[in-house]
Amino acid sequence: MSTTSARKPGRLFFANPGPTNIPDSVLRAMDRATVDFMGSDFLEVYDEAVAGLKRLLFTEGEVFVYTSSGHGAWEATLQNLFSPGDRILMPEAGYFSRTWGAMARQYGIEVEMPETDWRRGPEAARITERLVADKGHEIKAVCIVHNETSTGVALDLKTIREAIDAAGHPALFLVDTISSFGSFEFRMKEWGIDGVVGGSQKGLMLPAGLAFTAVSAKALEAHKRATITRFYFDWTKMMARRHRSFVGTVPVSPFYGLRESVRLIEAEGIEAVWHRHHRLAEATRRAVSIWSGNEGVSFYCADPKRRSDSVTAVKMPDGHDAEAVRAIAYDRFNVSLGGGLEPLGGKLFRIGHMGDLNEPMILGTLGVVEMSLRLAHVPHARGGVDAAIDYLATA
Amino acid sequence: MSTTSARKPGRLFFANPGPTNIPDSVLRAMDRATVDFMGSDFLEVYDEAVAGLKRLLFTEGEVFVYTSSGHGAWEATLQNLFSPGDRILMPEAGYFSRTWGAMARQYGIEVEMPETDWRRGPEAARITERLVADKGHEIKAVCIVHNETSTGVALDLKTIREAIDAAGHPALFLVDTISSFGSFEFRMKEWGIDGVVGGSQKGLMLPAGLAFTAVSAKALEAHKRATITRFYFDWTKMMARRHRSFVGTVPVSPFYGLRESVRLIEAEGIEAVWHRHHRLAEATRRAVSIWSGNEGVSFYCADPKRRSDSVTAVKMPDGHDAEAVRAIAYDRFNVSLGGGLEPLGGKLFRIGHMGDLNEPMILGTLGVVEMSLRLAHVPHARGGVDAAIDYLATA
Amino acid sequence: MSTTSARKPGRLFFANPGPTNIPDSVLRAMDRATVDFMGSDFLEVYDEAVAGLKRLLFTEGEVFVYTSSGHGAWEATLQNLFSPGDRILMPEAGYFSRTWGAMARQYGIEVEMPETDWRRGPEAARITERLVADKGHEIKAVCIVHNETSTGVALDLKTIREAIDAAGHPALFLVDTISSFGSFEFRMKEWGIDGVVGGSQKGLMLPAGLAFTAVSAKALEAHKRATITRFYFDWTKMMARRHRSFVGTVPVSPFYGLRESVRLIEAEGIEAVWHRHHRLAEATRRAVSIWSGNEGVSFYCADPKRRSDSVTAVKMPDGHDAEAVRAIAYDRFNVSLGGGLEPLGGKLFRIGHMGDLNEPMILGTLGVVEMSLRLAHVPHARGGVDAAIDYLATA
Amino acid sequence: MSTTSARKPGRLFFANPGPTNIPDSVLRAMDRATVDFMGSDFLEVYDEAVAGLKRLLFTEGEVFVYTSSGHGAWEATLQNLFSPGDRILMPEAGYFSRTWGAMARQYGIEVEMPETDWRRGPEAARITERLVADKGHEIKAVCIVHNETSTGVALDLKTIREAIDAAGHPALFLVDTISSFGSFEFRMKEWGIDGVVGGSQKGLMLPAGLAFTAVSAKALEAHKRATITRFYFDWTKMMARRHRSFVGTVPVSPFYGLRESVRLIEAEGIEAVWHRHHRLAEATRRAVSIWSGNEGVSFYCADPKRRSDSVTAVKMPDGHDAEAVRAIAYDRFNVSLGGGLEPLGGKLFRIGHMGDLNEPMILGTLGVVEMSLRLAHVPHARGGVDAAIDYLATA
Secondary structure (H helix, E strand, O other): OOOOOOOOOOOOEEEOOOOOOOOHHHHHHHOOOOOOOOOHHHHHHHHHHHHHHHHHHOOOOEEEEEEOOHHHHHHHHHHHHOOOOOEEEOOOOOHHHHHHHHHHHHOOOEEEOOOOOOOOOOOHHHHHHHHHHOOOOOEEEEEEEOEEOOOOEEOOHHHHHHHHHHOOOOOEEEEEOOOOOOOOOOOOOOOOOOEEEEEOOOOOOOOOOEEEEEEOHHHHHHHHHOOOOOOOOOHHHHHOOOOOOOOOOOOOHHHHHHHHHHHHHHHHOHHHHHHHHHHHHHHHHHHHHHHOOOOOOEEOOOOHHHEOOOEEEEEOOOOOOHHHHHHHHHHHHOEEEEEOOHHHOOOEEEEEOOOOOOHHHHHHHHHHHHHHHHHOOOOOOOOHHHHHHHHHHHO | OOOOOOOOOOOOEEEOOOOOOOOHHHHHHHOOOOOOOOOHHHHHHHHHHHHHHHHHHOOOOEEEEEEOOHHHHHHHHHHHHOOOOOEEEOOOOOHHHHHHHHHHHHOOOEEEOOOOOOOOOOOHHHHHHHHHHOOOOOEEEEEEEOEEOOOOEEOOHHHHHHHHHHHOOOOEEEEEOOOOOOOOOOOOOOOOOOEEEEEOOOOOOOOOOEEEEEEOHHHHHHHHHOOOOOOOOOHHHHHOOOOOOOOOOOOOHHHHHHHHHHHHHHHHOHHHHHHHHHHHHHHHHHHHHHHOOOOOOEEOOOOHHHEOOOEEEEEOOOOOOHHHHHHHHHHHHOEEEEEOOHHHOOOEEEEEOOOOOOHHHHHHHHHHHHHHHHHOOOOOOOOHHHHHHHHHHHO | OOOOOOOOOOOOEEEOOOOOEOOHHHHHHHOOOOOOOOOHHHHHHHHHHHHHHHHHHOOOOEEEEEEOOHHHHHHHHHHHHOOOOOEEEOOOOOHHHHHHHHHHHHOOOEEEOOOOOOOOOOOHHHHHHHHHHOOOOOEEEEEEEOEEOOOOEEOOHHHHHHHHHHHOOOOEEEEEOOOOOOOOOOOOOOOOOOEEEEEOOOOOOOOOOEEEEEEOHHHHHHHHHOOOOOOOOOHHHHHOOOOOOOOOOOOOHHHHHHHHHHHHHHHHOHHHHHHHHHHHHHHHHHHHHHHOOOOOOEEOOOOHHHEOOOEEEEEOOOOOOHHHHHHHHHHHHOEEEEEOOHHHOOOEEEEEOOEOOOHHHHHHHHHHHHHHHHHOOOOOOOOHHHHHHHHHHHO | OOOOOOOOOOOOEEEOOOOOOOOHHHHHHHOOOOOOOOOHHHHHHHHHHHHHHHHHHOOOOEEEEEEOOHHHHHHHHHHHHOOOOOEEEOOOOOHHHHHHHHHHHHOOOEEEOOOOOOOOOOOHHHHHHHHHHOOOOOEEEEEEEOEEOOOOEEOOHHHHHHHHHHHOOOOEEEEEOOOOOOOOOOOOOOOOOOEEEEEOOOOOOOOOOEEEEEEOHHHHHHHHHOOOOOOOOOHHHHHOOOOOOOOOOOOOHHHHHHHHHHHHHHHHOHHHHHHHHHHHHHHHHHHHHHHHOOOOOEEOOOOHHHEOOOEEEEEOOOOOOHHHHHHHHHHHHOEEEEEOOHHHOOOEEEEEOOOOOOHHHHHHHHHHHHHHHHHOOOOOOOOHHHHHHHHHHHO
16 A cells, blocks of 8 residues: 655645646546547547647647657757757757757757856847858757746747847747746747747646647758657658657547646636736746845846746845755645756745746745745845735736 | 636635635545445445544544535434424524524424624523523533634633533533534543534535534433434434435445545644644734724624634624625635625625645735735735734744 | 555446446536635536526426435425325335335325335326325325336336326326436426426436425425425525525535536437437346246346336346345456345345446446356346347347 | 537447556546655655556566657667667567567667568567577667557567577567556566566556656666667666656656556556456457357457457458448447557457456447447357356356
């Protein structure tokens, strides 16, 4: 008989920046017996789910779905679009862009990864400069992480699109939207994006397990020339199948979940969803701003305009360990916060505010953060939750 | 195809004073196919669940379980213990004691229901006085609502036991624990209680649908003399069955839920559960105390020692409608508060803090109450949530 | 930590004649957090569910819903329609009609319960005779159990309606449809039925826990004169509430389930549901007919026209115990059959074929019954399942 | 609002040879909110689940788990064990071995794939011959599909182990157990298997979405020399993580399911599970044997000793289309059968009998197959289900 740890009463407040809160109706939609993934009943659900996903992406292009995590979608995208020796421009901005770059190098791609200040992210002007200098058009793609989950820095994709256009350069524009999609504005077609990497477990409010790449016609052309070895993630094989996705078994449960998730988002309205994320993120920022007085904690993201609407990274004052705050929040109050990744370990904690979230959830979370800062003896000014209440009651 | 109203994002914060928050593991335990209620597999679950219920009641007596709401358990208790013309003492203390008394009268019982100040509840000394005066022992029972859900006034049952004992009177001591059981201290045997009416949907953290009466040996003796007509709720019929409960079909789902609920409570520890309720209730009271400044809202319960650990009733200042506060909390912030019942309609709202609850849940709820008071232009001093945070961080 | 018995692999085949198989989508609809039963979101669900229930009953009258089992609905119906001393005609036909009659007597009603052959049930002509003889119209109601779950004998309600009409008698026509509703044809208004007692756990494919009475305008008039003491089940109190049902807490989960159940039945079509039950019942009868050769088992219901489409009772040859068959079916093959009730204990077993059932489910069940007969050394001719296959493949 | 197709009543009988029937308790275990995959609560569940998986595999080696389908585990195994130009011996035996071989070639591996009669599968003696001839030990691995899901031909792995040993050859012994693991005997360590590819959606009774490779120490040595490019599936990266599996996000839901699945299998006993599969497979074969008379359908697997205990492929007589049988079974009777894959399309249908299955489930399925054969006018002798009943009642 399996045993479980001592019970923490009440609901876990899950404020990691993904995976995220899953609506009960999505969980229930997935809690069902298996059906034949080639049967007509499932294909109807599948088609509805994929059509909905395209609507949320604002694309009419192809979307390839994988049984994988987001890292699998990264790999799929690289394998299907590039050949060994191809050059790409991928400005470093945090743990995730660095990892995606390392993956590309592993596959023999020449990755230009200009260093940036992680607290600010890359400048669009540098991208234009580099592309202008690339007279021979050796750079095949500009790869951008829309929202650096590790730092809470979000980039303006329209500006980057303009930066590429300004150089008159034909590079593909590829974007990782894993922690932004479904949380803040994203328009694939209008913004001229050629490849979008996304996953199920953040703004789509599903469990981890599905990931995808949405592609433009231009990207599909590039795919024809790509020679990196692939099989499991091969788009050509996928396009030959009825599902136009997957090599091998097609999982059925997640598509019942995805259909429901799309239904919920569209019932609320995608723009209303974006607005809600902004509002709850702003409430979080109001709290952090107050706490930041008194030489205490501060925003990791140094550029106020780039503070993400899906995750806020809170930097610790010197000599204080973010893990102590996280441990108190979790062990005593059943609130799960994100930690700092790799070089940022212990230096910050992250408050995820994405997915199926509302005002009392964010206030409960902020209340526990404030208590945990106090109990961990981390310098901060009190009144953060009050500021959030002020904002939410009047905005 | 069924339709549903516009979706409110995020979780509903359910702060009605019952039914209450149900742990996911309890819901999942009940989400199962039917089995034969006479089969050995179910009987094992049934016996475990009922044994657990007795442990939580601190009784070794009989417990009769019904497919009914709490009102059904009231009816069962009256039908099985009394005869038309019997006299009982049932001090009025709010909507629920008044309704139980009306039910008793309907069944031909002579109900003495001394009026009390609903904001304070009955005095134990009056009970002693009345029993002392009852030289002929015509009063068959003293019936007490442990926690008046409608007013947030909780009584000290030990004191009332002592009040009965002080009179040397043989009346049965019957208690409605519907909104207290599982939330604050209750010890049936030690406190000399002869009949306990309870339901599934509050501290037991189950859906509505099951109710029960636990009885002492003395009550079972009284049952033998009781002549009120009954069938569906007849204890004698129940005792003749394997389940020693129910007349007719035995529902199976709730017992899978009850077994899990007992497991959760005992994993946390029943005394820890009581302590948690006290702590979260006290946090609520700290917030209400702050709001109460400025000639604004106030505690409905005028006696600080009787403020309930499972529900706090907040009285509106004259000229303000509690329903406006409730509507804002629900419509804009997805927090469900309890309203005033019958004569108290519009005059107060109630914050339930019972069942599967923790710090971020209560802080989120209080945050929304504070915002709703502000948006409804109800006089109150700000800073209630801050006070709750202060308390919870240090208590 | 709770323990469970040794696991039986695969799905339990639940062939008790109620409670019955619950569709997964109904279980999932009920697996949800509590909401305020007075809130608008729930009221929308409630109203849809009740409206659907009325459509399935083919009535426009009032339906009173209770948190209770079917026995509770019996009690409610008696309490709300009669006064002590009232006379009713309730032909005995099995365990359930006998019990309902006993309940009526308990409430002071004069019950005329003509004995009948349980293997055939009452004759309509006897009802006419008795009513014709009742010149003074002392008989207030004719009470009929549509489908005797204990015997598998189903009555033709239209014939009984005609029998009452033939006598020109004003008695109410009350029907227990607990094990017929949702399984075979029932039309309340067209058939002139004044009161219908039903429950959730059979043809409605829900867990046990809800029961109801649907009433005609004529019955509501009778209600005004009824004086049996009641409170929990009082219709007058119910009509004064928004829900027009329930005294006390309204359970929310079952209405999410009922709404889904109605949706499923109407998606299939109520007449298609009846047809399906007839077809699967007939397959069962074909199997029993074969087994009945060889002086073995036989139909308990001696009148072929009255064999129920929701349950088939199989009579054992002398000297054989039905419980041995049931034990083998359950312990070795995970199929749950119904046993004989009270005087019929051991003398028959019952195959329920109601609710969410299809061909492979009935064939699997019949296959196990045939194996269990063999293993229990009960005389029977082989080939029952083959006969069922023959029928189902061609009918 | 999403719509769904016309409802088929009753439970779907899912007799595809994988994905397969998932026990309700496994579905419920997965129906839960997200938790932090780095948190201690999840790690406890994770460790229990992985330890259980190892026990079921009878290995003490490393197991690498992926978010992927079985094809992903194939790819992972090839990428982590081989270098371009390596030679492997992979006897063709059906659709799946052919596909795995094609994948290996895609990655630059020299694949020797001796043709075999798909109705019989490869001969162990041929393997010995080839290995003996490989004096220079160029063959790095012998790759075997334990159970060809596409044909219902199962191989005896002990014999193949002996065939390798007989040649005194150091090749790795790699096995795809996707459709055998959990269904029939498998002992990794005892049988000297170096790499085992498995998935979640068959004998483990989970939804599709997880796959894994279990490896011997010898395989881990080979991994160090393998140079095929990889990242998402890289074992070295995995071993550096706490989970010793996954690159990127770790999915949490499947591990709650896996823990429960292991619990169910061990509660029944793994040997009892194997025995049950054999018994239900044999019942299926008895039915097919009867149907095979009359120049009708026949076993696709021509070698009676190799007929699989998890799937039976039924070959159509010339001029008859298996898809017609499948369509009738599904559309009219709600039974989902497997079809023929690629070259076998229309030529056979497959009855899966794996996972959470029992006697009434298999009898219901066989009953529907027999009806569907009749309705599709496919030559067959009647009485197949009777034969299965005969066997199951006495074996």
